[in-house]
Amino acid sequence: MVEKSLWTELTENNPDHSTWYIQRFKDMAAEGRDLHGEARFIDAMAARASRILDAGCGPGRVGGRLAELGHTVVGVDIDPVLIESATEQHPGATWVIGDLAETDAESLGVDDAEFEGFDIIVSAGNVMTFLAPTTRRMVLANLHSLLATDGRLVVGFGTERELPLADFFAHVEAAGLVVELDLATWDLRPRTADSDFIVAVLRRSGR
Numbered sequence: 001m002v003e004k005s006l007w008t009e010l011t012e013n014n015p016d017h018s019t020w021y022i023q024r025f026k027d028m029a030a031e032g033r034d035l036h037g038e039a040r041f042i043d044a045m046a047a048r049a050s051r052i053l054d055a056g057c058g059p060g061r062v063g064g065r066l067a068e069l070g071h072t073v074v075g076v077d078i079d080p081v082l083i084e085s086a087t088e089q090h091p092g093a094t095w096v097i098g099d100l101a102e103t104d105a106e107s108l109g110v111d112d113a114e115f116e117g118f119d120i121i122v123s124a125g126n127v128m129t130f131l132a133p134t135t136r137r138m139v140l141a142n143l144h145s146l147l148a149t150d151g152r153l154v155v156g157f158g159t160e161r162e163l164p165l166a167d168f169f170a171h172v173e174a175a176g177l178v179v180e181l182d183l184a185t186w187d188l189r190p191r192t193a194d195s196d197f198i199v200a201v202l203r204r205s206g207r
Contacts, residue, residue, distance in 0.1 A: 002101040003132035005078060010130075018081035022059045037186040038124040039065035041199070042154060046071060050119040053108070054093075055100055055143060056127030058082045063122075064090025074108050074118075076100065100127075101135040103142055117148030124154075124186075128168070129161035136163070140175035144204065153177065153202040156186060160196050168198075177202040 011017050029035055039062050046052065050071045054063030057075030059082050067073040073093035077083050078100070086095045098107050105111040121143050131139055143153050159165055172179060180203045184195035191198060 002099065002138070003134045005099070005101075005130055005132050005135070007130040008078060011079060011081075018079050022082065022085045025059060025061055035061055036065050038062045038122065038156065039069070041186045041188075042066060042120055042122050043069050043071075045152065045154075045201075046120055051117075051148070053118040053121040053143075053146060055103075055121050055123040055139075056125065056130070057086060057095065058125055060086030060090040060093065060095065062124050063093050063095075067092035074110065076103055076108060100131065100139045100142065103146075105146060108146075117151055118146055119148050119151050121147060121151070121153045124156045126157045126161060128155055128157045129163045133163075136168075137171040137174050140171050140177060144175050144177055147204060149204070151203070152180065154199065155202065156197065156199040158197050165198065168200075172200070172202060173205075176205050178205045 025035060042052065043066060048070060052063065052066050052071045052073045054073060054075035057063050057077045060075055063073045063075040064086065067090060074096065075086055075093055076096045076098045078098065080097050083095045083097050094109065096108055105115060128136060147153060157163065179200055181201035182191055183189060183199040184191035184197055186199055
């Protein structure tokens with residue numbers, strides 16, 4: 001057993017939170033808001049028909065769009081309400097209930113002789129900050145293990161959410177990853193000392 005994620009604690013304390021979260025993005029879509037910035041970023045990095053893992057997929061906003069663009073997508077999230085919504089809204093991808101601190105290829109249904117890892121893993125939506133602090137390094141190590149040899153892991157989160165960047169970078173190094181690109185936004189703006197968000201493109205160290 002691992003420590004409960006902060007998201008799990010939040011939904012246990014407020015059982016309506018997941019439903020509110022789903023509706024929030026539906027309302028934003030109805031207003032004509034652009035909800036595909038993260039997916040555009042990942043799609044620009046990806047070869048056609050790439051194998052992509054949406055780690056902490058929520059209701060499938062990012063992974064669902066990537067599936068529409070022709071990629072083979074698996075999404076995993078600990079919240080069954082969000083996974084149910086992803087399955088209903090985005091049938092073109094595979095959606096799995098699971099804890100990122102314990103996720104492996106078998107639990108994702110890709111544990112076969114031909115699977116050589118995901119080409120890209122994306123963890124958007126402040127997922128890293130909703131993990132239990134004691135599991136963040138473990139999660140990055142797990143995601144490292146799921147990457148193809150030349151695969152890349154892309155992590156985005158708000159830097160004012162109680163995950164100091166120094167701690168994040170230490171977790172990245174301990175997990176056997178290195179930073180390939182360090183940005184402030186999903187639309188490629190460079191990160192500065194005043195930035196309140198990070199988009200980090202990571203790869204296996206020593207590659």
